[in-house]
Amino acid sequence: MTVDTVALRRLTATELRLFLRERVGPVFGVGFPLLLLVVFGNIPFFSRPGNGFDGAPLLYAYVPILVAFVAAMLALNALPPVLAGYRERGVLRRLRTTPVGAVRVLAAQLTITLLSAAVGVVLLLAVARIAFDVPLPHQPAGFAVAAALAALALTGIGLFVAAAAPTGRVANAVGSVLFYVMMFFAGLWLPLDAMPPVLRRVSEATPLGAAVRALTDASQGHWPHALQLGILAAYAVASGLAGARMFRWE
Amino acid sequence: MTAMIEVRNLQKRYGDTVAVEDVSFSVREGEIFGILGPNGAGKTTTVECVEGLRTPDRGEISVLGLDPRRDRAQLTQLLGVQLQEAQLPERLRVGEALALYRSFYRAPADVDALLDGLGLAAKRRTPFGKLSGGQKQRLSIALALVGAPRVAVLDELTTGLDPQARRDTWQLIEGVRARGVTILLVTHFMEEAERLCDRVALIDAGRVVAVDSPAALAERVQAEQRIQFRPSAPLDDRLITILPEVTGLVRRGDLVIVTGRGDVLGAVTSVLARNGIVAGHLRVEQANLEDAFVALTGRSTSDDR
Numbered sequence: 001m002t003v004d005t006v007a008l009r010r011l012t013a014t015e016l017r018l019f020l021r022e023r024v025g026p027v028f029g030v031g032f033p034l035l036l037l038v039v040f041g042n043i044p045f046f047s048r049p050g051n052g053f054d055g056a057p058l059l060y061a062y063v064p065i066l067v068a069f070v071a072a073m074l075a076l077n078a079l080p081p082v083l084a085g086y087r088e089r090g091v092l093r094r095l096r097t098t099p100v101g102a103v104r105v106l107a108a109q110l111t112i113t114l115l116s117a118a119v120g121v122v123l124l125l126a127v128a129r130i131a132f133d134v135p136l137p138h139q140p141a142g143f144a145v146a147a148a149l150a151a152l153a154l155t156g157i158g159l160f161v162a163a164a165a166p167t168g169r170v171a172n173a174v175g176s177v178l179f180y181v182m183m184f185f186a187g188l189w190l191p192l193d194a195m196p197p198v199l200r201r202v203s204e205a206t207p208l209g210a211a212v213r214a215l216t217d218a219s220q221g222h223w224p225h226a227l228q229l230g231i232l233a234a235y236a237v238a239s240g241l242a243g244a245r246m247f248r249w250e
Numbered sequence: 251m252t253a254m255i256e257v258r259n260l261q262k263r264y265g266d267t268v269a270v271e272d273v274s275f276s277v278r279e280g281e282i283f284g285i286l287g288p289n290g291a292g293k294t295t296t297v298e299c300v301e302g303l304r305t306p307d308r309g310e311i312s313v314l315g316l317d318p319r320r321d322r323a324q325l326t327q328l329l330g331v332q333l334q335e336a337q338l339p340e341r342l343r344v345g346e347a348l349a350l351y352r353s354f355y356r357a358p359a360d361v362d363a364l365l366d367g368l369g370l371a372a373k374r375r376t377p378f379g380k381l382s383g384g385q386k387q388r389l390s391i392a393l394a395l396v397g398a399p400r401v402a403v404l405d406e407l408t409t410g411l412d413p414q415a416r417r418d419t420w421q422l423i424e425g426v427r428a429r430g431v432t433i434l435l436v437t438h439f440m441e442e443a444e445r446l447c448d449r450v451a452l453i454d455a456g457r458v459v460a461v462d463s464p465a466a467l468a469e470r471v472q473a474e475q476r477i478q479f480r481p482s483a484p485l486d487d488r489l490i491t492i493l494p495e496v497t498g499l500v501r502r503g504d505l506v507i508v509t510g511r512g513d514v515l516g517a518v519t520s521v522l523a524r525n526g527i528v529a530g531h532l533r534v535e536q537a538n539l540e541d542a543f544v545a546l547t548g549r550s551t552s553d554d555r
Binding site for chain 2: 003006007010011014017018021022086089090091093094096097098099100
């Protein structure tokens with residue numbers, strides 16, 4: 001094994017340890033959506049058949065929304081303050097003077113965000129299935145593709161926020177605002193199918209609206225529409241490129 | 251002797267402001283070379299170019315024969331860096347930080363020895379955020395040395411430390427040099443440069459004013475010495491003022507203050523000895539680096555620019 005692989009592995013392991021120690025990601029990104037699922041699942045209104053859409057319980061509609069919640073929380077609330085804070089405190093500058101450079105810490109952070117999102121989503125689906133009888137996605141491959149694209153799009157946006165924000169504090173504030181706006185369009189307060197048509201159109205053009213639509217389709221057994229997958233891919237590429245371009249090390 | 255660091259006609263601007271106008275110096279193997287100057291003189295920009303963090307607008311830099319920008323991969327293996335105000339994640343522990351940085355290098359130093367030497371052995375499990383200022387600084391030095399570098403660049407090493415911690419750190423740096431590491435030290439503390447550096451480059455307003463050993467720099471500006479003593483018996487002023495080295499004599503109470511050039515101290519003490527007079531409370535005031543700096547630049551190092 002070369003020094004490079006050892007270093008990258010050590011760097012990722014260290015960042016993961018800090019991520020767990022910091023607790024924001026695990027508690028709010030993984031634990032909180034699970035808690036919401038349990039709360040919703042125990043409200044009879046959510047689990048009674050017919051209260052949702054197409055004759056299904058309302059809880060079914062909320063699983064994709066909570067999947068979006070996991071990705072948004074990790075990518076918008078946990079990631080940007082860490083990266084912007086590292087820049088502010090000179091952590092990145094310090095790494096630039098070493099053989100590994102600072103790009104790798106970015107890579108480690110993105111890896112951790114995507115991995116923890118995957119863990120959060122799998123846990124969510126498992127608890128929904130086991131505790132509340134919500135069927136697993138009928139189109140698993142489509143669901144996985146949609147979830148992966150959604151996570152990439154959100155992580156790209158998180159990277160962009162970290163790149164544009166001058167300090168960790170600003171990154172935190174911008175990330176939180178974006179989180180609430182995006183979760184609104186994802187249907188957390190009003191599911192997409194209950195939105196007026198115009199609002200739904202707008203929602204489906206936002207990253208999380210498109211993600212929830214694609215995830216819902218896949219849950220019901222359809223391959224997600226190319227339009228939504230395209231929107232997600234476009235967000236991922238555009239924000240990722242802009243974020244990488246604008247990212248300053250100091 | 252080969253130059254470990256060679257900087258020639260370095261220039262660096264930020265927009266319209268010139269940070270470094272024209273800086274040249276060369277650091278020899280095994281020495282502690284100081285870059286000394288007031289805040290804003292261009293010290294940090296200079297070493298950031300040496301570290302490869304910034305691209306010079308003009309001039310040439312070579313460190314161990316390598317180009318800091320082009321040969322980055324090779325150079326980072328051999329160059330240890332301590333940055334001014336670079337921190338670590340709050341919750342990262344001392345031992346974890348060293349293990350992490352150690353994994354970056356092909357031939358790293360021994361972490362246990364490093365921790366012992368820096369007095370951090372008991373702090374292995376302490377998070378960075380819980381360390382005192384001096385401990386953070388020592389950890390920062392440890393991280394600069396964990397790659398077993400041949401050259402270390404230390405920027406404002408003791409700023410913010412209390413006098414005791416500062417002296418401890420100086421001792422430590424002398425220990426590092428004793429192990430054969432060449433050190434480029436940035437400082438605005440005269441005392442630090444005087445105590446540690448073999449040679450010093452005085453930098454002011456982006457230019458090198460002088461390069462020499464601290465003692466030689468002080469000698470350059472040493473126009474006069476002042477000798478002050480309390481004679482044990484009555485002393486005739488003419489015995490002293492007749493000496494060619496003496497330029498003046500005044501009395502303050504029972505104190506005699508003599509000013510003069512060259513070996514005025516030798517001349518005065520032999521006259522006193524010949525007349526059986528003992529010079530009590532003898533004090534000799536010599537120019538120091540601070541005087542040299544003021545004489546060479548026309549301002550004090552504590553002036554902020």
